Amino acid sequence: MGTTTLLGCCSFSWRCNQKIKASDGHGNWISRTRACCSDENICDDGLWKRRTALVSGVSVISSAVLGYSGGAGQGLAAVKQGLLAGRVPGLSEPDEQGWRTYRRPDEKSGGHGVGWSPIIPYSFSVPPQWEEVPVSIADLGGTEIDLRFANSKQGRLFVIVAPVLRFADNLGDDAKLELIGPPDKVISAFGPEVIGENVEGKVLSMDVSQHSGRTYYQFELEPPHVIITATAAGNRLYLFSVTANGLQWKRNYKDLKKIADSFRVV
Numbered sequence: 001m002g003t004t005t006l007l008g009c010c011s012f013s014w015r016c017n018q019k020i021k022a023s024d025g026h027g028n029w030i031s032r033t034r035a036c037c038s039d040e041n042i043c044d045d046g047l048w049k050r051r052t053a054l055v056s057g058v059s060v061i062s063s064a065v066l067g068y069s070g071g072a073g074q075g076l077a078a079v080k081q082g083l084l085a086g087r088v089p090g091l092s093e094p095d096e097q098g099w100r101t102y103r104r105p106d107e108k109s110g111g112h113g114v115g116w117s118p119i120i121p122y123s124f125s126v127p128p129q130w131e132e133v134p135v136s137i138a139d140l141g142g143t144e145i146d147l148r149f150a151n152s153k154q155g156r157l158f159v160i161v162a163p164v165l166r167f168a169d170n171l172g173d174d175a176k177l178e179l180i181g182p183p184d185k186v187i188s189a190f191g192p193e194v195i196g197e198n199v200e201g202k203v204l205s206m207d208v209s210q211h212s213g214r215t216y217y218q219f220e221l222e223p224p225h226v227i228i229t230a231t232a233a234g235n236r237l238y239l240f241s242v243t244a245n246g247l248q249w250k251r252n253y254k255d256l257k258k259i260a261d262s263f264r265v266v
Helices: 002-016 045-066 072-083 183-195 246-261
Strands: 019-023 029-033 100-103 122-126 145-151 155-163 203-211 214-221 226-233 236-243
Touching: 122 155, 122 236, 122 246, 155 183, 155 246, 183 203, 183 214, 183 226, 183 236, 226 246, 236 246
Parallel strands: none
Antiparallel strands: 019 029, 100 122, 145 155, 155 236, 203 214, 214 226, 226 236
């Protein structure tokens, strides 16, 4: 589309910039170049109309393709979203403190193949300037990482959604975290998936809580600095990890803990 416009412009320029000869009325011939069309100097009324129609047509087509609906930024946003396969916006508007709540969209792709139920949505809150970042199969946790968020100055988080059949074959389609195991067994089994190494000697604290009838385990590890929140729903285990480097952890621990505490399976 851009190439067509460029060629069209070149064609107009070639037609307009032609050398012609004209008489001055006294028998003298004057050589001059016909100027390109403009508001002040329209060299060919028919050509001008055709050019205007072509440019208008290109604009209409561009608007349709870009999803234009009142601003260039909105059109570009539509294109950007179309390029981010599998990433569907799920952030709310900011509250009074600037925090936003992410809820996994029902239409977001993801799963573990034929026979698996849809992923039950989850939610959490993040401070200002935290944004979703691409997930790579090369990441620790591999294809079971469902989502990543990060802020370059504060830290990062990710969500692992894993089939419970990896850990037990008698949990059914409505798994309970208590049936998978007590906190120490869960962190020993799943902690290495989060930090990439054995968690022995790294667990600073364990906490058990209930929210809306669902059990959550929360673990704080060091090193590395990380808070892991675990729960189960449907036929999947959820691991919510909030981590940061030493300086970020020291400066932003309160906010990082608040993010970790906000995780819920809807």
